Amino acid sequence: MLMHEQSQIFVAGHRGMVGSAVVRELRRLGFKNLITRTRAELNLLDAAAVQKFYAEAKPEFVFIGAAKVGGILANSQQPAAFIYENLTIQNHLIHGAHQAGVRKLLFLGSSCIYPRLGPQPLKEECLLTGLLEPTNEWYAIAKIAGIKLCQAYRRQYGCDFISAMPTNLYGPNDNYDLQNSHVLPALIRKFHEAKIAAAPTVTCWGSGAPLREFLFADDLARACVFLMQNYSEEQFINVGCGRELTIRELAETVRRSVGFKGEIVWDATKPDGMPRKLLDSSRLFALGWRPQVDMAAGIRLAYEDFLSRPPAKK
Numbered sequence: 001m002l003m004h005e006q007s008q009i010f011v012a013g014h015r016g017m018v019g020s021a022v023v024r025e026l027r028r029l030g031f032k033n034l035i036t037r038t039r040a041e042l043n044l045l046d047a048a049a050v051q052k053f054y055a056e057a058k059p060e061f062v063f064i065g066a067a068k069v070g071g072i073l074a075n076s077q078q079p080a081a082f083i084y085e086n087l088t089i090q091n092h093l094i095h096g097a098h099q100a101g102v103r104k105l106l107f108l109g110s111s112c113i114y115p116r117l118g119p120q121p122l123k124e125e126c127l128l129t130g131l132l133e134p135t136n137e138w139y140a141i142a143k144i145a146g147i148k149l150c151q152a153y154r155r156q157y158g159c160d161f162i163s164a165m166p167t168n169l170y171g172p173n174d175n176y177d178l179q180n181s182h183v184l185p186a187l188i189r190k191f192h193e194a195k196i197a198a199a200p201t202v203t204c205w206g207s208g209a210p211l212r213e214f215l216f217a218d219d220l221a222r223a224c225v226f227l228m229q230n231y232s233e234e235q236f237i238n239v240g241c242g243r244e245l246t247i248r249e250l251a252e253t254v255r256r257s258v259g260f261k262g263e264i265v266w267d268a269t270k271p272d273g274m275p276r277k278l279l280d281s282s283r284l285f286a287l288g289w290r291p292q293v294d295m296a297a298g299i300r301l302a303y304e305d306f307l308s309r310p311p312a313k314k
Contacts, residue, residue, distance in 0.1 A: 002103065002104055002229055003031065003060075003225075003228060003229060005031055005032050006033060007031065007033060008033050008035060008058060008060045009026060009031060009033060009034050009035060009060070009061045009063070010035040010059035010061070010063070011026070011034060011035070011036055011065060012037075012044065012062065012064050012066040013065035013066030013067065014036040014037075014065070015038065015173070016066070016067075016173060017169060017172065017174045017175070017217050018169065018217060018221070019063070019065035019066065020172065020173045020217075021171060021218045022063050022224055024218065024221065025218065025222055025225050029225065035057050035059050044088075044089045044092055044093065045085065045089065045092070047092050047096075050092040050093065050096045051092075051096055051099065054096045054097065054099065054102075055100065058100070059102060060103045061102065061104050061105070061228060062097050062104075062105040063105075063106050063228070064105065064107045064108055064146075065108055066089055066093070067089065068081060068086055069139070069182075070175075070182075071181055071183060071186065072135045072205075072271060073179060075135055075139055076135060079138040080138075082138040082139045082142065083138040083139070083141060086142035086143065086146075090107065090142070091149065094146070094149050094153065094161065095149075095153075098153050098157055098159050098161075102159075103160065104160040105150070105159070105160070105161045105162070106162050106164060106224055106227060107146050107147065107161065107162070107164075108163070108165075109143040109144075109147055109163055109166075109236065110139065110140065110143050111165055111166065111167045111168065112133060112139060112274075112277075113127060113132075113140050113143050113144050113165060114126055114127065115128075115130025115131055116131055116133040116134075116275075117130060117275075120276050120278050121242075121279055122238070122278065122279050123280045124236060124237065124280075124283065127147075127236075128144070133273060133274045135273050136273075146163070150162065150163050150236075151163075151234050154234050162227060162228075162231055162232060162237075164224060164227055164238075164239050165238050165239060165279070166220050166223075166239040167213040167215050167239065167277070167278075167279050168182065168184070168214045168215065168277070169214070169215055169216075170184040170215075170217065170298065170302050171217030171298065171302055171305070172217065172218075172301070172302070174305065174306075176189045176306055176309070178190070183205075183212070184214060184250065184254070184302070185306070187204070187254040188302060189306065191254055191255050191258040191260040192258050194260050194262060195258055195259055195261075199262055200263065202255075202262060202264055202265070203264075204265070204266055204267065205270035205272075206268065206272040206273070207268050209246060209247070209248065209272065209275075210246065210272045210273060210274065211245065211246055211247075211275070211277070211278065212246075212247060212250065212277060213242075213277065213279060214241070214250070215239065215241050216291070216293035216298040218293065219241070219293050220239055222289070222292070226288075227284075230287060231287065238280060238281045238283065238284060239279070239281060239284055240278070240280075241281070241291045242278075242279075242281055244278045245295070247272075248264075248266075252264070253295065253296065254303075257296070
């Protein structure tokens with residue numbers, strides 16, 4: 001076991017869904033010295049500021065959960081921001097960790113790194129074997145670069161930098177903004193607002209046919225801590241639950257959880273995204289890790305989180 005309760009641990013992006021889940025898990029396990037910085041306290045786009053932070057805070061372990069994220073609409077409207085900001089953030093954090101002598105770093109990627117029509121379920125070896133999904137290629141290219149950066153620093157400098165590729169995530173501190181959120185939080189908000197307005201229908205994007213796998217954020221956090229303690233290889237590792245459902249089934253599950261009684265209308269003029277995206281997480285499962293939160297329970301918890309937020313922030 002590498003980390004102990006007195007280790008200095010930096011969680012980048014601690015206010016986001018993933019970072020906040022990692023902080024919760026570390027605290028649950030009794031780690032005392034967690035280092036966090038808000039965007040106002042540390043601008044990750046500023047190389048000098050990140051270098052100064054590493055020199056002063058001296059973290060031993062780093063979890064990179066900071067990123068510019070969003071769904072299909074946000075990616076299509078802001079391609080330059082998605083590739084530039086994510087490349088810049090991860091370059092500063094990974095290079096800075098090397099310069100500062102960080103003992104171990106975990107970089108979080110995304111399942112969108114895989115080819116659009118890759119063989120399912122997607123194995124780690126499938127990376128760079130085909131064309132990306134056009135609706136999120138800018139974000140995907142940045143994440144692929146982050147994986148390769150960790151591998152390069154491991155090869156050239158012997159840095160213990162690892163990467164994990166989570167499947168689609170949801171949970172507390174998710175983004176429920178309809179303009180730039182992912183599918184599950186967007187559905188929660190849509191169905192809730194339709195229920196409050198007593199609307200007869202809710203319109204959802206696409207055909208409802210694509211298959212997706214979803215993982216609760218706190219399960220990912222458990223996997224991140226598990227990997228930080230038990231995994232040290234150049235090859236990145238998938239983190240999923242091994243189960244999938246159609247977007248149509250997902251919408252029905254959210255509709256029931258929220259309590260919306262109306263009908264669902266599918267707008268086939270809108271894009272579906274990748275037709276299927278299931279990760280092969282067998283390498284992680286073989287190490288002894290398994291997810292704990294099932295889909296129905298996770299959606300209920302996510303809806304409770306949505307309801308707990310001030311109306312202006314929904």
